[in-house]
Amino acid sequence: MANPIITIPLDPQTAKAYNSAGPEEKRKIQALLSLWLRELTVGEFPSLQEVLDQVGRKAKARGLTPEMLDSLLKGA
Template identity: 75%
Template sequence: MPSRSTITIHLDPQTARAYNAARAEEKRKMQALLSLWLQELTSGEIPSLQQVLDETGRKAQERGLTPEILEALLKGA
């Protein structure tokens, strides 16, 4: 079995209550999911914010969003 380390993560009160109220098996599942998610985040597999914005912009243009339409949407917001 791999070694384990303990960390402290600040959560909102509702999430903390849900975790603390969970059964031991549910807690182990949550810990495993969080561990996998953190591994993905730190491995560089998650795209950067700039990559996400670039991709979103490309898709918007493909769907017909023009700078003029975007400006009108932003002014109406």
Template identity: 50%
Template sequence: MAADTTISIPVDETTAQAYNQASTEDPKKIQIFLQLRIRELLNSSTYSLSQLMDEIGAKAEARGLTPEILETLLRDE
């Protein structure tokens, strides 16, 4: 088995706080889930990054995120 390598992925502050306050075993479960999901996404020839981004955008829009709100969020950072 290959040695673990750390990567940094920006997340919002709420997500970071929840991750940092999680029980001892939850971060490891999250790491394994993300590792498998990233591999799946990058190795899938039927599901491109642009399709993933479109899906995320559609879900965000369905939850009320408008282009104007997104612009405001991006400008605030």
């Protein structure tokens, strides 16, 4: 079964960064977003800092380095 596709409005720089990312980077971004959205819908809402910390830990565990993130955010 194919994954459903959703549309999320983003600022131009973020959209450009995502669109210019390679397939592996896109897969990592999609996985992070999926986890984050699932956690937000569980019911209890953690603080923004808790969410950011958890996303950071998961990203690091999956191989996303600060340099890769910076490159994605800058659209390089």
